[in-house]
Amino acid sequence: MNTGKEIFEKVGKPAFRVPDGYFEGLGERLGRIPSEHSRTEVGPWTKVKPYLALAACFAIAFAIGTTVLKTTASKQSADQPYSEIFADMVSVSQPDLFILGLYNEDNPLTDDDIIDYLIESGVSAEQIEYTRQEE
Amino acid sequence: MTDQEIIQLFKDGQQDKAFNGIVGSYGERLYWHVRHFVCSHEDTDDLLQDIFLKVWNSLPGFRGESSLYTWLYRIATNETLNYLRKQRIRSALQFESLTSEMDRRIDEDPFFDGDSLQRELSKAVAKLPDKQRTVFIMRYFEDTSYEDISEILGTSVGALKASYHFAVEKVKAELKKNTGRY
Secondary structure, eight states: OOOSHHHHHHTOSOOBOOOTTHHHHHHHHHHTHHHHSOOOOOOHHHHHHHHHHHHHHHHHHHHHHHHHHHHHSOHHHHHSOHHHHTTTTSOSSOTHHHHHHHOOSSSOOOHHHHHHHHHHTTOOHHHHHHHHHHO | OOHHHHHHHHHTTOHHHHHHHHHHHHHHHHHHHHHHHHOOHHHHHHHHHHHHHHHHHHGGGOOSSSOHHHHHHHHHHHHHHHHHHHHHHHHHHTTOOHHHHHHHHHHHOTTBOOOHHHHHHHHHHHTSOHHHHHHHIIIIITOOOHHHHHHHHTOOHHHHHHHHHHHHHHHHHHHHHHHSOO
């Protein structure tokens, strides 16, 4: 570990000095600060104001975002759940046939499809990765 | 005046007297602390005014969670580093480097009595990154304990020792390059 002892032995410390009588006058000059600079009292409103401004910005951004989404999103997909849209295509007794029917020899089920499905189902990325490693 | 007496004055609502106590007890010590960073007497004097103005404005917020010494040195160090950062930006905007500006100030400082080697030491310290420079100045120039530096800077003692080690290495390398010593 470097202690700087070698530098100290050869160089010592920088020999700065101050003008004559500097420190005698310093106390007096600095001591005038309270009388020359009245302290600005920070009231509760001043403290709260930036937070309120920030909250207002978030509210405006949220309102704009919601409006944009409402005007641009498809009416049907927003109102109807997935199962209802495809209700006429899904068999009541064997609902899995609908999904299986989407995949055949020309269009095989890939790992990416499974991962997409798991992610959509709310399985965490860590859990998916753990399962993949176990396989 | 002791720290306890200053704090008592402050608690009694005698803030002017408490402030004068701080000036009396710490004015000179903080001057040297700042001087080791900025080197020039004129700049130190200006900066010291700003530091004590900040101390005066922040005094109502002092809750005694840290010691008065730690609190004052933290303000002084932060203000000094901010000042140097502003200087660096100003130099960059003028297409100059702060290093050469600092070298010039050290060379032209009329209140420097050291020999050329000591001048080179000051220049080498001025080239260190902020953290290393702070640790080097407080440890080497001011003999502050690692524990006190740790409290002032809010860094672990281990990290400070590592910073100091690298700072000493760099200072030695710089002295070797410029003076042929080490």
